[in-house]
Amino acid sequence: MQDIDQNMDDLFRKAADHYPLKINDSRWDELAAVINRSQVNKPLVKKSITGKYIGLLLLFAALLLTDGIIVSFTRGNNAIQTIHSSLESKTNPASVFKNEEKDPSKKEEKLRPLTKRYESLAFQVVSNYSTEINAKERITFQSKNFIGVDNQSKMPAGKITGNNNTLVANKLGIETIYTKDVKTIEKNIDPVINPGKEALVKNEEPVTNAIKKRISLSRPMMGLYIGLVAGPLIDEVKNQGLKKTGYSGGMIAGYQLSKHVAVETGILFASKPYFSTGKYFSMDKITNAMPAGMQVLSLEGKNKVWELPLKLKYDFFNRNKRNFFATAGITSSVMTYEKNNYLVNMNGSQQTMISSYKNKSRSLISTFDISAGYELKTGNSNKLRIEPYIQIPLKGMGIGSMPMISTGLRLGITKFTN
């Protein structure tokens, strides 16, 4: 019986070696294209991310430094302005105008050189002025008039009147008053914002004091705001490294509950590339779809996620134009697409496999988010923000349930609706 089997085996071996199978047409072009693609997407090169982290930190540090310089500069200008104010107050302004009173025909002629004479100083005062208080709605508008002072061609239109000590421009109900000592003071018709023309015109105190009065009358932005944010992100599975940078972006909305506290939500789309060794990839969800005995050695992939954050925002330095804030909250996510490039060990040899998954997977409270950021007011109701953040996973993400930490930077603009 063994002989029969042996003979049969020999016969089949011979048949296997020499059976007359027609060989198909060459598919080399197709094969070459696939090889090229796989070489381009050659996976699994662990790269150090230290540089990227340092880059983010440097960016943030640079921002803080810039802000510090602005603050110092502003303070410096205030000092200059105070010095000028002191010098002005020491001279006798009345003597400058003495002759003009005697000859009213020369009044206009004299006033114009006077304005010019103090042009640069006026502009300096205005610069200080706008830097300090233009975050307040009405003051911001007024500061535009002031800028015009420096350039005669941009002098405010409207009725211009003058007397010994002041020149008054009235345009659209807003009076801009230039005093002889270049304490450029403006009065709005609204008595709530400005305490009164007389008080200011008679005011011989330094401009900084007037500014302080106005600042004390300002109100913080409150209520509903909306905005757009976008920025790069990096995803890591257990600090293993990464190959590519992703991005996220979308719309946010928030409500400023008090001067310091706001709640924020939004809808953001994120594309997250990642890398991991097989150690952190769970096969539970795909056991049936993968060949038995397959072991994932490593993978490189990308997913696309819609994120719905809910965060509490605390403004701990909400003053004037600047605001430093921190947020904490949770994010729910809907993953719409995932593609993984696996390096697997199967039957003793290493192979690559590519799988994509398009089934939507929802995850309620998938990450805990924390961030710290900086806001700069750019107008009556607009703010620019820069916000480095980190998303700490509360659940495994994707088909492999991997613990994926996202770190990124969001740049955005927000606008208060009221």
Add this chain to the structure above:
Amino acid sequence: MIKGCIAGDHKYQKIFYDQYRGYALKIVFRYIYRYERAVDVAHDGFVKLFSAFSKFKAGKDEDYGKIVMGWMKRIMINASIDELRRGNMLPEIGGIPDHIWEIPDNSQDADQQILFKDLIILIKELPPAYRTVFNLYVIDGYTHSEIADLMNIAIGTSKSNLSKARVLLQKSIKKMEEGKLCRI
């Protein structure tokens, strides 16, 4: 050529492909029932082979050819088994078309070629699990232990499948011979 393939040079890869694609297809076709599918599996096998060629290491130059062929055979077998697994080792239906065979009309070897073709058809008509074990053990020289690991089955199952495959093949050969006698 092998060195060129290791370096990823397409020129040498093409030469290698053209030289060995027939060999690869004949390995895969013993496992995979449908010709078109076997062509695809062999193609996938080449993708894997060229992708991993940079990791290939061989000692002496003269061994290169044999080692690469052995390596390629292993990759093709693995690719075939993966394909069978994806189909859950279910038996295939439908016949094997004649146009896939290349039999010389007036050659001295024609009879032998026909015999070989018939024997291969007998193997292919085995249930996939029996066919795989028979191919692995008898033709490709795997041990039962290796087959058990490869197919994720018990060694006893491998032996049992082989035994049943032999019995089925013997019956088929008998039928085939009887059929030939009848025709005569």
